[in-house]
Amino acid sequence: MALEKITKIEGPAAVFRGDDVDTDRIIPARFMKCVTFDGLGEYLFHDVRFDAKGKPTGHMLDKPERKGASVLVVGNNFGCGSSREHAPQALQKFGIQAIVGGGYAEIFFGNSTTLGIPCVALAPKDLARLTEAVEKDAKLKVTVDLSAKTVNWGSEKAPLAIKDGARQALMEGQWDAIGQLLEAQGQVAKLEAALPY
Amino acid sequence: MSSRQAGGKSLFQKAWEAHTVRTMSNGQVQLFIGLHLIHEVTSPQAFGMLRDLKLKVAYPKRTFATVDHIVPTDTRVEPFADPLAQGMIDALRTACKEFGITFFDTDSGKQGIVHVIGPEQGLTQPGTTIACGDSHTSTHGAFGAIAFGIGTSQVRDVLATQTLALDPLKVRRINVNGHLAPGVYAKDVILHIIRLLGVNGGTGYAYEYGGDVFDRFSMDERMTVCNMSIEGGARAGYVNPDATTYAYLVGRPYSPKGAEWDQAVARWNACRSDADARYDDVVNIKAEDIKPTVTWGINPGQALFIDEKIPTVEGVPEGQRAGIKEALEFMQLTPGAPIKGTKVDVCFIGSCTNGRLSDLREVAKYVEGRQVAKGVKAIVVPGSQIVQQAAVEEGLDKIFRAAGFEWREAGCSMCLAMNPDKLIGEQLCASSSNRNFKGRQGSPTGRTVLMSPLMVAAAALTGKISDAREVFEVKPEPVGV
Ligand code: SF4
Helix, strand or coil: CCCCCCCEEEEEEEECCCCCCEHHHHCCHHHHCCCCCCCHHHHCCHHHHECCCCCECCCHHHCHHHCCCCEEECCCCECECCCCCHHHHHHHHHCCCEEEECCECHHHHHHHHHCCCCEEECCHHHHHHHHHHHHHCCCCEEEEECCCCEEEECCEEEECECCHHHHHHHHCCCCCCHHHHHHCHHHHHHHHHHCCC | CCCCCCCECCHHHHHHHHCEEEECCCCCEEEECCEEEECCCCCHHHHHHHHHHCCCCCCHHHEEEECCCCCCCCCCCCCCCCHHHHHHHHHHHHHHHHHCCEEECCCCCCCECHHHHHHHCCCCCCCCEEEECCHHHHHHHHHCCEEEECCHHHHHHHHHHCEEEECCCEEEEEEEECCCCCCCCHHHHHHHHHHHHCCCCCCCEEEEEECHHHHHCCHHHHHHHHHHHHHHCCCEEEECCCHHHHHHHCCCCCCCCCHHHHHHHHHHHHCCCCCCECCCEEEEEEHHHCCCEEECCCCCCCEEECCCECCCCCCCCHHHHHHHHHHHHHHCCCCCCECCCCECCEEEECHHHHCCHHHHHHHHHHHCCCCCCCCCEEEECCCEHHHHHHHHHCCHHHHHHHCCCEECCCCCHHHCCCCCCCCCCCCEEEECCCCCCCCCCCCCCCEEEECCHHHHHHHHHHCECCCHHHHCCCCCCCCCC
16 A cells, blocks of 8 residues: 655644643543544544633634644653544644654554654653743744654754654555555465464 | 563463564564454444455454443433434444444343453453454453454454554563452552552553462452553553463353363463563562552542542652642642542442442442432443343342442443443542543543442442441451461
């Protein structure tokens, strides 16, 4: 399957602060009553962006000057909790193309990679600098450069970390595994037939 | 699995190797999945993707479906009041028919939470690989299976190929040795482990649980612990199979029969971790150190013994203060005050963590003849129709009802509130489920305190977070037992 080669993502950014932001926060379960992923974007971080009456709380993501943000800056252990792909789907449908943070829960990281969303990690000091810079300047362009393994903003630059396998898969356009998995159906059938159960 | 030098293999390594199809170009392993379980929330989109790609289900006999998250627990009459819920169950029915998948539907008598029915049916077996589009798939590890929670695109991968592309995991052995005190349950053990190792302490690991306590644990108790491995950040959790495992499995609908049973047991014994297995990490915990545990915050690692005090912002290192402050504010708790005595509004007994027959029996034993406190809403939701049926046959439903609990139909219910069972406003819920995330129980401002089922019952009877050992006069066992 020919997929886009993802080597560099560049765009305006927004910040979602906090560590251990779980998938229930990214997309509350009550918005998962759907049989397609379309339309999930509007519910992204719903209970943070809207109050109990459904009024916008004025979160950065809803500020007019942040419209079109494609890079999301987050904290540590982002995406912990459930395996729901609805979480990265909601981010993607909202327009987020890359995530920069301190670290990610494993299932979330895998689900995001499968959708072609790189989740990269920065050292705490670098992340703090980036967070501040993005919060200050809505126009600031942030570049997630997978080939150079850096995140760049303004005149600044920091090394990024990402699992080698995921980086390679993204850069080679192999981030959705289905094509590769299907190639081995002969081998799979052999293993299946030999299994004792 | 990364190559190890001398030393035996863990069950994880053995199962991983036995199911490896090949190593892929990016270093991931294409792993065969022996058993695939699906439910209505994360599979419809996967079937949609299959249809778009014009693919079939490769091994339909290796996939089983149930409906659990969205089903109402008060009535099973269709159409459901919520058209979206009806749409989801209909989509699953259609897909199962179209692709030839067995579906334990609401009229089957076997419907229930996916992680309760797999073991119940004898589908969950030692040494196998299991996947389900649900993070608590780790539950099945209680049988010595390697069980992964996966996303919807991966559900599609398993449907289309019966395989997954996965990164190898490290294995951390967690020993709990000694004796648990009366009134201390499997739930307390896992809450304690998560508190010790952190909510992301398990990143990159599978947890292998062992030691005296696990050797003595029933299958239900092992499931409770394995269930919450994911809350500790581990990708999977398991217990090596033994006589307890086999006694549970024998005679179940999908368990091997006759000569095949004996062969299976020999195979299962062989898949146990070797005595000299090498682990990437080992953690030792003393059972005597564990007390009834409750959460105070907004993740399962923010937990306390029932006799401890709620933390203060100043009492923690600088780097953690923002998180603690956020949790304290959300939970509306007073820093430095005892957690015991906190008023509760709702009490929930159920979920794939603690909605099994043994959980209901244990609670019923203590609440018989007593009354839920005035103003408290208390509900009991069996994990499956089989649990429900067995409980009714034992008269447990009557005991609960007489004590003022609502007795419901099987499903996930208030564990994540995708059905009508929800917290309202800022209600505080004493819950036997597994997640206390903000908004988890259906109200964005609803508050969840996780604890064992008996602790939930104690909260229900007193109207506040209480020590079940005091409320129910749980006596220490005589020495020597
Ligand atoms: S009971 Fe709760 S945790 Fe378990 S499968 Fe259902 S929603 Fe998920």
